[in-house]
Amino acid sequence: MKLFTSRDQQLPVTGSTKKDGTLWSLKERLFLGLSFDGYKQQMLRNPVNWFLFAILVVGLPLLLQRYGFGLGSVTHGSNDYPWGLVLGFGLFAMVPLSASGFLLGTTVCLFGRKDFHPIERLALLNGLLGYFFAVIYLEVDLGMPWRLPYPMVVSFGTGAVLFLVAWHVATYLSVQIAEVLPALFEWLDKPEWTYYIKRVTLGLTVAGIILSTLHQGALGALFTYAPAKIHPLWISTEFQWIHFLCSAIFAGLAMVIVSSTLIIKFLHWRCGKAFRENLDYMTIGLAKGASYAMITYLVIKLVAIAHDRNWEYLLTGWGLYYLLEIGIAVVLPMIMFAKGARDGWVGLIRVGAFITVIGIVWNRLNTSLVCFNWQMYQEIPHWKEVWLTVTLYAFYFITYRFIVYRLPIVFDWKESEK
Amino acid sequence: MPDKITRRSILKGGVAGSIASLLFRPKSSKAHQIKAYQNSMGVLVDLTRCVGCRSCEAACNAEQNMPEPAKPFTDMSVFDEGAHGHKRRTDETTLTVVNKYDVPGLDHPLFRKIQCNHCQEPACLTSCFVAAYTKTPEGAVIYNADVCVGCRTCMIACPFYIPTFKYSSAFDPKIVKCIFCYDTRLKYGQPPACVEACPQEALTFGKRKDLLKIGRRRIVDNKDKYEDHIYGEFEAGGTSWLYLSSVPFEKVGFDMTLPHQPILDSVKNFLGMVPMVLTIWPALFTGFHLLATRKEPHAKDENTTKQEVGE
């Protein structure tokens, strides 16, 4: 795409009208202002697409196999590990990494920090897609995916934590759609449609905070159903929900840093002026926020160990593994964030953000798989399950990129003068 | 169900109320003592009497119309099977399993039958978000496959690793577990098939409260024979199936680290704070908003932020 944008003065599409004042047609908008052949060319030239293609070639048949022959045909179908990689990653890691929407919404809308406005939409989109794909992962992992709406309409297990998760994720998904819709409306030349959404933005934001607090915490609380199965260092019945909520804060912030880094590096042509000029400043701000959340997290982790009197576990092999996780996934990036924020080293912050994102995935997989049934045996996921997980992530990536390419997420839409 | 105000249903009210209070007002959730069904039935399993004949497995297989196993029920080599270096467990074709334990210092092996313990405060039931499980007044914990979504939280929650999932089916999967022969027997006051099949009277069917008395009497009358503990009296809030053993329970595969409170108790911390978040957060954050944005009234046009970079 870079090649085309430098060749053609009109590109990329950043507003409703071309240079000569005519409107971009919908088809042109979809093809990024290129001809079909031009679009195909840029697609084929991008090595990332070939990589994605390779994943899908194997992944799509696996997906068919899952729906045609059951979960047992693509996983180990373990009764000891009912939740495998698909859920451990797709639900328990995707959701905290998507906390970005409510965090930036709160920062900008609620606390009036307009200086973060240029990255707000990216954070909202990141949130929306993360949740949406968490549901997709769920749809692959549920035994009866066609019954997904049952907890809403057919039978209510109102006392169950998952009931709360289901309702909140569904509600929050609609909130996030409402928050991202303005970008779509602008792109469709219907800015007037955003009027009603703009009026309730504050309400949406507050709803987002409540729902996020509760379901991020609820994902942690789900594990308190298995107090005797998970290694005591990874489960604290009192504090689990706070651990998950607090780590979701820095996870979400780090994910926006990662996403914006990739966009500014590889999609530079797509970035608007405000985004380009303020990104370093905003990255530093996000890192500051993340490092505060991390130190809080470390403190409550410590409180949990003290409260449950788990000190002696720290001296075992599991304890070392625990300290390794805390050290690499939290302490290290925290120091990088703090140092980077103080000295203005944005590069350091970005590396730290990558580590944080991987660290969160690691933590959630530790809780749901590695340290689950710690007294029994280790479940190594079936390769097909691993591949399926990656395939769904590839879909996530493709959708993400598709939207960022087109909608005014990291640039401002120049509307036509009517 | 008017007289079923258990702690469970009060907690239910708690979360249901919480969700409703998005629109209405919250209710608080309170912890209560377990109020189990007074006439709940149960089975007392005496490990000292079990000889590992697997008759109960065979009877269960027939009663519940399960597929014929690869090896006949008379084949004792299965005791050495079991995956991942562990004993055999229940799966989608087996609701109950007998395992053999060689206990050091004992000249004969011990056998232990496992199946659903029909908890008084079942973790599987409380964790299911479509209420697929029911605890009947007779004590059985039964399951309704018509509403199950297949999330498998109940399998996570069961502290005894009992419910299994029919992973092999794409279009009609379901949870498979022992139902105390509820449909065919318990409902009519009859003992379950496995109990009836036992040639050694290792399994005693009766009211749970009577079984506790019987168990205690056996312990008192044979001081050197039994461990002074009835497994299931308190574990995970108490179970309808109870066990007596002659050796420390952990030596025959019982999990002695289980809390004596119901599993639900460890989830309560979270459930309790739900109404608070729902009531306090809106006011709190709207207040924050007013405080934080007061200085710049009507900051116009968010679209053109040209902020100074850095400080």
Ligand code: SF4
């Ligand atoms: S033993 Fe497990 S499956 Fe049976 S009632 Fe208790 S929690 Fe449920």
Ligand code: SF4
């Ligand atoms: S698998 Fe079915 S029965 Fe078990 S918790 Fe999920 S919906 Fe309920």
Ligand code: SF4
């Ligand atoms: S009670 Fe019935 S279903 Fe349960 S193990 Fe015995 S025979 Fe099988």
